[in-house]
Amino acid sequence: MEKIVELKGVTKRISGKTIVDGLTFAVRPGEVFGFLGPNGAGKTTTIRMMVGLISMTEGEIVIAGHSVKREFEQAMRQVGAIVENPEFYGFMTGYQNLLHYARMYPDIPGERIDEVVALVHLENRIHDKVKTYSLGMRQRLGVAQAILHRPSVLVLDEPTNGLDPEGIRELRDYLRHLAVAEGLAVIVSSHLLSEMELMCDRVAIIQNGRLLDVRSFKERPGEAELVDVCFEVDMPGEASERLQQLRQAAGELRDGGGGVLEIGEIRTEGSGSMIVALPNRREAIARVNALLVEGGLQVSGIRTLTKTLEDQFLEVTRGNRIV
Amino acid sequence: MSSLIRLVQNEQMKIYGRVRTWMMLGLLVLAVLFMAVLMKYVLDTGIDHVVGFMSLTTSLSGLAFIFAVIVAGDSVASEFSWGTIKLLLIRPASRSKILWAKYIAVLLFIAALLLLLFIASYFAGLIFFGAGGALPEEMSFLSVVRAYGFQAVEIVMASTLAFMISAVFRSSSLAIGLSIFLMFTASTAIAILARFGYGWVKFILFANTDLTPYFLGGQPLVQGMTLGFSVTMLALYWIVFMFVSWLAFAKRDVAGS
Numbered sequence: 001m002e003k004i005v006e007l008k009g010v011t012k013r014i015s016g017k018t019i020v021d022g023l024t025f026a027v028r029p030g031e032v033f034g035f036l037g038p039n040g041a042g043k044t045t046t047i048r049m050m051v052g053l054i055s056m057t058e059g060e061i062v063i064a065g066h067s068v069k070r071e072f073e074q075a076m077r078q079v080g081a082i083v084e085n086p087e088f089y090g091f092m093t094g095y096q097n098l099l100h101y102a103r104m105y106p107d108i109p110g111e112r113i114d115e116v117v118a119l120v121h122l123e124n125r126i127h128d129k130v131k132t133y134s135l136g137m138r139q140r141l142g143v144a145q146a147i148l149h150r151p152s153v154l155v156l157d158e159p160t161n162g163l164d165p166e167g168i169r170e171l172r173d174y175l176r177h178l179a180v181a182e183g184l185a186v187i188v189s190s191h192l193l194s195e196m197e198l199m200c201d202r203v204a205i206i207q208n209g210r211l212l213d214v215r216s217f218k219e220r221p222g223e224a225e226l227v228d229v230c231f232e233v234d235m236p237g238e239a240s241e242r243l244q245q246l247r248q249a250a251g252e253l254r255d256g257g258g259g260v261l262e263i264g265e266i267r268t269e270g271s272g273s274m275i276v277a278l279p280n281r282r283e284a285i286a287r288v289n290a291l292l293v294e295g296g297l298q299v300s301g302i303r304t305l306t307k308t309l310e311d312q313f314l315e316v317t318r319g320n321r322i323v
Numbered sequence: 324m325s326s327l328i329r330l331v332q333n334e335q336m337k338i339y340g341r342v343r344t345w346m347m348l349g350l351l352v353l354a355v356l357f358m359a360v361l362m363k364y365v366l367d368t369g370i371d372h373v374v375g376f377m378s379l380t381t382s383l384s385g386l387a388f389i390f391a392v393i394v395a396g397d398s399v400a401s402e403f404s405w406g407t408i409k410l411l412l413i414r415p416a417s418r419s420k421i422l423w424a425k426y427i428a429v430l431l432f433i434a435a436l437l438l439l440l441f442i443a444s445y446f447a448g449l450i451f452f453g454a455g456g457a458l459p460e461e462m463s464f465l466s467v468v469r470a471y472g473f474q475a476v477e478i479v480m481a482s483t484l485a486f487m488i489s490a491v492f493r494s495s496s497l498a499i500g501l502s503i504f505l506m507f508t509a510s511t512a513i514a515i516l517a518r519f520g521y522g523w524v525k526f527i528l529f530a531n532t533d534l535t536p537y538f539l540g541g542q543p544l545v546q547g548m549t550l551g552f553s554v555t556m557l558a559l560y561w562i563v564f565m566f567v568s569w570l571a572f573a574k575r576d577v578a579g580s
Contacts, residue, residue: 045578051413053577073415081413087406092340100336103329104414145410 003062004029004185005050005153010059012045012209019045021209022059027185029152032175034200035189036313042209043189044084047157050187051081064152077105080151082159086142090131094122094141097130098148105149116144136167143174154178156188160195172199193313205313226264226277229285232301233292236268242295243276243288253287261287275305327420327427334428338394344432347390348439354383355443359451371456373448377467380444384474387436389503391478395429396485396498399572403493408577418573422490426565429486433478437471469538477532480557481506483564484528490568505529517544531556 005027012020020042027033037043048054050061052068052075061068066075088097095113102108117126120140125133133141139159146154154175160168176199178184190196196203197217205212233239243266246253253261261284264277278284285302292299338344358380362368370376399422402408412418481502489498509529516524524530525545536543537550 048577053409053412055576073417076413076415079413081410083409083413085406087410089337089340089405089407091342092336096336096340100333101410101414103333104416106326106415 002028004064005187006062007046007050008060008062010046010049010061011057012042012049012054013057019209020049023206023209023211024059025204025211025214027153027187029185030179030183031201032179032186032188032199034196034203035187035206036193036196036203037189037191037206039191041206043191043206044157045209046206047081047155047187047189048083050155051079051083052076053083077149078152079155080146080149080153081155081157082142082146083155083157085161086138086145088130088138088141091129093128094126094130094133094137097141098126098145101145102148108149112148116148119147120144136163139163139167139171143171147178150182152184154184154186156186158190159188160190160192168195175199225280226262227280228275228305229278229288230269230301230303230305231274231276231288231292231299232272233274234272234298234300236270236272236274239274239292239295239297240266240268242297243274243291246291253291263288327424330416330421330424331427331431334398334424335431338428338432344394347393348436351383351386351390351436351440352443354386355380355440355447358383359447363451371452372458372462373445373452373454374458374462374464374467375456376448376452377441377444377464378462378470380440380448381467381470381474383440383444384437384471384478387433387440387474388478388481388506390436391429391433391482392485392502392506393499394432395482396489396502397495398425398429398486398489399568400489400493400495400498404495412577419569422569422572426483426486426568429482430479433475433482437475437478441471473533473535473538476534476557477506480528480532480560483561487564487568487571491571513544525552526556528556528560531560 003026007023007025010020010023011018023042023046035043035046045054049056050063050068052072056069061075063075064078066078068075088094089100092100095117098113098117102113117123120143122137122140122144125137130138130141146156156175159171159175163171172195175186175188179186179201188196188199200217202214202216204214231239243263247263253263262279266274266276268274276288278288285304289299289302359376362370362376362379370379402411411421484505485498485502488501489495492498506529509527510533513524513527513530517530522545525548530544530548531553534550534553535541537553543549543553
């Protein structure tokens with residue numbers, strides 16, 4: 001597997017307290033990688049270690065083959081970042097701010113600045129002082145300074161903080177475009193689960209400085225897996241009973257496609273819905289619906305409950321509260 | 324990877340991009356003009372030569388002193404208070420190099436201040452007093468230049484001190500306030516201590532910043548102090564200030580704001 005960023009046993013201790021504990025994972029080129037955890041989990045500390053703002057107590061971070069510790073300048077050549085909110089020199093224009101950062105790289109031609117300004121749609125305001133910019137414009141200028149030097153890794157710490165829904169959507173589309181079109185690895189941290197779900201290909205969940213799990217989103221549950229399906233019925237209690245009876249009586253139910261209709265957990269919710277764990281097939285849902293209707297129950301709605309990142313997150317972090 | 328010259332260019336852009344800097348420069352010129360008017364029309368000083376006026380305006384370097392300390396004390400600390408430090412240090416430039424660029428920019432600003440004072444004094448003097456009048460024996464163009472040299476030593480040392488405090492505490496108000504306070508009170512305190520015979524005061528920075536006694540005659544603060552001693556002390560202090568600045572800037576974490 002190709003790796004663009006690699007963390008090897010990264011640990012940070014501050015006066016005896018372990019903030020980040022042996023983090024090991026890798027990020028591939030062209031993927032949007034999320035970094036998820038409750039406040040104080042060590043997300044920002046880890047991101048700051050990646051860009052050299054905070055030193056590591058132990059371990060190593062390698063970016064595009066260069067160690068952040070030993071070959072800082074070569075490693076940083078490959079990284080663009082926004083750490084927390086993008087802060088600029090308010091008394092200078094957007095263009096001067098970009099020029100300031102461009103001068104810190106050995107090889108950025110002047111046209112590149114114009115190019116990124118056009119990319120983030122700031123042409124009309126780039127020669128105004130940054131202190132007159134709205135937060136959304138600052139955020140866009142933040143993206144501009146981060147991609148100015150065509151990095152191979154983009155690191156964004158809480159990029160959606162303070163953005164309106166439209167800005168968030170714009171940023172999300174843009175990050176996706178960068179990852180897909182330019183093969184950039186994008187690392188984003190956030191505590192907004194729904195945002196991460198829409199943005200990321202994979203997510204590392206950390207808590208108390210430890211890596212709990214790395215999850216991939218793009219894989220949908222396979223056919224063999226059971227998914228929760230919610231049936232809105234007039235009498236959920238009776239519906240649940242009927243399904244249970246049928247299951248016991250027949251020993252094995254078959255659906256319309258001829259497959260085994262395996263029925264998992266059945267539970268009722270409120271006065272109008274029943275949730276059944278069913279195989280991830282259309283036929284299975286249709287068959288259960290038929291069984292309910294045959295039993296004289298009125299089905300008014302059916303929907304599949306996909307597991308949200310929030311559910312997965314809570315599943316992983318639950319029981320780990322205090323470590 | 325990034326070149327030092329371009330980093331200095333950046334720092335220059337940040338200094339001269341601020342209105343504050345231009346107000347400082349403007350104030351300095353205004354002070355010179357005000358002094359010229361005062362000397363010519365209000366007070367009866369009898370000055371009638373440009374060089375006489377210029378040796379008077381060397382006292383305005385106190386203004387340059389305060390401005391230089393403000394810029395030096397703000398140099399590192401403002402990056403922290405603005406939050407821009409997070410975008411500054413994630414570039415292919417080592418922290419040592421960035422710190423040097425900042426320090427060099429401060430030195431260039433001091434040079435600009437003194438040069439402006441010199442030029443403004445020269446032209447104001449020429450316009451108001453001309454170059455034809457009589458000049459007292461001890462005043463010459465050279466003595467004026469030398470006075471600027473002495474002032475430069477004091478300003479550079481105070482600015483370096485402010486620069487260090489700025490890097491260590493990441494607070495510009497503390498850096499500026501403390502440096503100016505020390506510079507103005509320490510000389511009195513040292514003079515009193517020296518009067519009471521405490522010989523160790525000669526090891527204090529501010530006992531050595533005024534080099535005039537060694538050149539223009541007069542008692543050094545403590546008996547037996549020599550130019551060589553003072554220059555050595557200044558060099559040692561400078562090295563310590565720079566080393567501490569570097570430790571504070573290059574080695575410490577930039578944690579959450």
